[in-house]
Amino acid sequence: MHVCVLGAGVVGLTTAWSLVRDGHDVTIVEARGGAALEASFANGGQLSYSYVAPLADPAVLPKLPAWLVQRDSALRFIPRLDVQQWRWCAAFLLACRSRRARQTALEMLSLGALSKAALHEIVERESIAFDYVRNGKLVVYRDPHEFERARRKMELLVAAGSDQRALDGHACVALEPALAHAQPLIAGGIHTPSEEAGDCHRFGVALADALQRRHRVTIRYETPVSELVHADGRIVAARTAAGDIEADAFVVALGLGSVPLLDALGVRLPVYPLTGYSLTIHHADPPHTPHVSVTDLHRKIVYAPLGGRLRIAGMVEIAGLSDAQRAGRVELLKRQAQEIFPAAGDYASAQTWCGHRPATPDSKPLIGRTPYGNLWLNTGHGALGFTLACGSARVIADMIAGRAPSVDVDAYAYDR
Numbered sequence: 303m304h305v306c307v308l309g310a311g312v313v314g315l316t317t318a319w320s321l322v323r324d325g326h327d328v329t330i331v332e333a334r335g336g337a338a339l340e341a342s343f344a345n346g347g348q349l350s351y352s353y354v355a356p357l358a359d360p361a362v363l364p365k366l367p368a369w370l371v372q373r374d375s376a377l378r379f380i381p382r383l384d385v386q387q388w389r390w391c392a393a394f395l396l397a398c399r400s401r402r403a404r405q406t407a408l409e410m411l412s413l414g415a416l417s418k419a420a421l422h423e424i425v426e427r428e429s430i431a432f433d434y435v436r437n438g439k440l441v442v443y444r445d446p447h448e449f450e451r452a453r454r455k456m457e458l459l460v461a462a463g464s465d466q467r468a469l470d471g472h473a474c475v476a477l478e479p480a481l482a483h484a485q486p487l488i489a490g491g492i493h494t495p496s497e498e499a500g501d502c503h504r505f506g507v508a509l510a511d512a513l514q515r516r517h518r519v520t521i522r523y524e525t526p527v528s529e530l531v532h533a534d535g536r537i538v539a540a541r542t543a544a545g546d547i548e549a550d551a552f553v554v555a556l557g558l559g560s561v562p563l564l565d566a567l568g569v570r571l572p573v574y575p576l577t578g579y580s581l582t583i584h585h586a587d588p589p590h591t592p593h594v595s596v597t598d599l600h601r602k603i604v605y606a607p608l609g610g611r612l613r614i615a616g617m618v619e620i621a622g623l624s625d626a627q628r629a630g631r632v633e634l635l636k637r638q639a640q641e642i643f644p645a646a647g648d649y650a651s652a653q654t655w656c657g658h659r660p661a662t663p664d665s666k667p668l669i670g671r672t673p674y675g676n677l678w679l680n681t682g683h684g685a686l687g688f689t690l691a692c693g694s695a696r697v698i699a700d701m702i703a704g705r706a707p708s709v710d711v712d713a714y715a716y717d718r
């Protein structure tokens with residue numbers, strides 16, 4: 303079968319790989335001039351399979367007023383005259399109910415486990431280099447109550463098979479000596495030794511290269527899709543300025559670009575941009591740079607060592623695509639990172655980036671069928687797209703092949 307995958311971010315590329323593995327002919331169509339240049343470009347680099355708690359959680363409810371007024375809050379809500387923003391926020395609040403948040407965490411845990419196995423298969427078969435490390439992840443908490451809540455939540459995940467343990471502040475520094483400066487701030491941490499990290503953009507570029515050279519996949523860069531042409535309940539072509547691209551099946555993996563294209567077909571996707579920022583410090587100073595991936599939960603900032611570089615990523619803004627405050631937020635991220643790792647390297651010359659997570663209100667991606675028989679979705683991966691891409695790709699390939707995926711597909715339906 304000829305399958306057209308829309309989007310060459312990490313989700314589209316891994317989808318293409320899973321489809322090729324099943325023997326399909328694949329064409330990828332991408333608006334940009336290369337692979338992984340949008341949300342997949344300079345993300346936090348965390349392959350966080352066990353730490354998949356959704357953003358929507360009862361614990362965020364008391365923090366909502368601070369999101370509105372505190373300019374240095376890790377999460378900011380900047381109200382807009384935008385129906386989509388308000389609709390998304392209402393659904394987010396509903397997803398914060400404790401039973402639903404718990405169920406979501408368990409569902410994402412099984413998708414995370416599938417993703418881990420699927421990524422390992424890609425890494426082994428394709429020998430791609432992307433500064434990949436199996437270095438473990440340490441989430442540090444500043445507030446003792448928050449640490450205690452996290453410890454209790456961890457017990458739920460451990461009972462479901464997750465490999466995690468709780469550490470006090472001293473044990474956190476013993477595990478990661480680069481945290482020594484921050485020790486007075488740390489109440490405790492949750493360590494997941496099996497977590498991994500890597501450079502998502504390098505992964506995407508290397509995978510695109512392998513798809514083209516080894517698997518004869520055609521990638522049509524600089525080809526924005528303006529419309530999906532349909533007849534009799536099926537998609538017949540992806541319309542581009544360079545002509546229509548026909549295929550037997552189409553997979554939409556366009557991140558934020560999925561929304562307008564599907565809207566035009568009468569399919570409303572609950573996906574909204576959650577803006578974040580990253581810094582990349584080149585030539586990071588080894589004794590002062592973490593070798594374990596670290597998350598400072600209070601600030602919602604993640605740190606990942608990427609082959610001699612340190613990637614620092616964080617902040618969540620529910621503010622649409624406006625860029626009015628970007629310079630201020632990058633400076634704030636630099637200041638906050640220096641609280642934890644002041645001597646990691648030259649912050650002044652760090653490479654800066656702003657990206658938009660294509661997020662659903664409950665943090666679960668949208669994977670599966672649409673009302674159009676041959677149109678499939680693999681989008682809305684929010685803050686965990688690098689982590690969940692390979693598993694989501696396996697699920698959609700299973701569905702297209704008529705096999706039963708190993709996760710509950712109803713949990714990922716766009717109209718769940």
Ligand SMILES: Cc1cc2nc3c(=O)[nH]c(=O)nc-3n(C[C@H](O)[C@H](O)[C@H](O)COP(=O)(O)OP(=O)(O)OC[C@H]3O[C@@H](n4cnc5c(N)ncnc54)[C@H](O)[C@@H]3O)c2cc1C
Binds near residue numbers: 314558563
């Ligand atoms: C600051 C930040 C930190 C993050 N940290 C992590 C992390 O540590 N770990 C993790 O797992 N995830 C992380 N994420 C999330 C992750 O980066 C995203 O979930 C993931 O990159 C989404 O991939 P995607 O392929 O769905 O979207 P994208 O990478 O955005 O790809 C979609 C592609 O579709 C193309 N496109 C859009 N519209 C059209 C069109 N009409 N025609 C043709 N092409 C089109 C775009 O050009 C783009 O290349 C982070 C995100 C941010 C912003």
